[in-house]
Amino acid sequence: MVKSDVRAGLELPPVTHRVTRNNIVRYGRLVTGFNPLHDDDEFAQELGFEKIVAHGVLHLNYISEMLCCYAGHPNRVKKIYIDFVKAVYPGDVITARGVVREVREEGSSMRIVIDVWSENQDGVRVTDGGTAEIEAGS
Amino acid sequence: MKNNAIGKEYPSVSYEVTREMILAYSHAVDETSPYFADEETEVLYAPHTLVGAYTLLLMPHVVADKELGLDTTKRILHVHQEYEWKRTAVAGDVLTIRGRIADINSRDERKFIVFEGDIVDALGEQVVVARSTLMVG
Secondary structure (H helix, E strand, O other), X not given: OOOOOOOOOOEOOOEEEEOOHHHHXXXXXXOOOOOHXXXXXXXXXXXXXXXXXXXXXXXXXXXXXXXXXHXXXXXXXXXXXXXXXXXXXXXXXXXXXEEEEEEEEEOOEEEEXXXXXXXXXXXXXXXXXXXXXXXXXX | OOHHHOOOEOOOEEEEOOHHHHHHHHHHXXXXXXXXXXXXXXXXXXXXXXXXXXXXXXXXXXHOOOOOOOOOOOOEEEEEEEEEEOXXXXXXXXXXXXXXXXEEEEEOOEEEEEEEEEEEOOOOOXXXXXXXXXXXX
8 A cells, every 4th residue: 555655766566476378368268369479379489489478468467456456446546658578478477566756746646656567587577668657645 | 551541440349347357357367356356346346457458349340441451460569558547447337449540650660550449438438548559560
């Protein structure tokens, strides 16, 4: 939860999940799939990937989960802008991270701007350059 | 792919956010917060990325758009995502996605296409704007 002494440089509690092939298959069944990159190993290999690649938005949810846990309520998560920079494969362990960049007072509430990214088990960033905003107080 | 498709709008798509959809989505992304995963809760919230992910419901229109000429047998990578939430969708919301092509540009012989989905509720109030950038080639 957001404390009153939130300030630039504060690190959010990270969120870690292992992305399994099962996650990717289940996710692919939910959203209208048009890209065989997510369910066809041969197709993925023809494009130069090791195997099927997880949907970017699947693991982007780890970042929104981290933000929501910190903000304390779903409606306080207001914005995420982010780049997907590296493929996430079945078996990868992804950690979502965030560091507060700026705290602005907006009337009776606060707008907290957070640098966000996520990295794999080797510490390599799979999403990067992210900006998120949450609301706090009021 | 044709740059003159910038600004093009696709037929809007409506769907209901059901409890089953939310619980299945939460399960797929390992979301365990009671806001998103408690079967017994009165107000079940949709995980933040769910509503954006369902903008893919527009893809059949996009893929069938000969004027745009998106070749789905080629390498298509999702390279950037933006979400701006006014509120979080909940089970029972009937949402309408108004989709358009916000931009098409080229860098290093690759095409970048930006889809924008403006997602509104049954009262016409905005819930979220989702912008997805796909890299083709």
